Amino acid sequence: MAITSSKQNIPLTYHTTVQTDCDATIANNITGTNSTLYAVEIDNDANGSQVNYIKFYDAFAATPGTDDPYLVLQADADEKNITYHIPQGLTFTNGICLAGVSDGGGTAGTTSPGSSIVVRLIHN
DSSP states (O other), X not given: OOEEEEEOSSSSOOEEEEEEEXXXXXXXXXXXXXXXXXXXEEEOTTOXXXXXXXXXXXXXXXXXXXXXXXXXXXXXXXXXXXXXXXXXXXXXXXXEEEEEESSOSSTTOOOOOSSOEEEEEEEO
């Protein structure tokens, strides 16, 4: 798992967290605390013919295929800079866990994409 987090140089408390190898292996509590999610940018360019889904869980730890996702975002095939804005923010009271799957965005999806997906989060 390769995750980096950095505080932005603006007088706000927003952070950028980047998951560079998002697949069906869950990235647990990537923000380290409860957070409010304001934007997500997805790079699915490495998956030329495969629609994928990014599943978000409000948990300290989650299990794809067992736990219900809190939010699911679609990543169209061969697309870069897919951006979702959440102006009022979406609160994760426990923490943010995420996984990328190719077999649907519901609870059952557990199959990794053909190539890893890059996911960038803007949160506080």
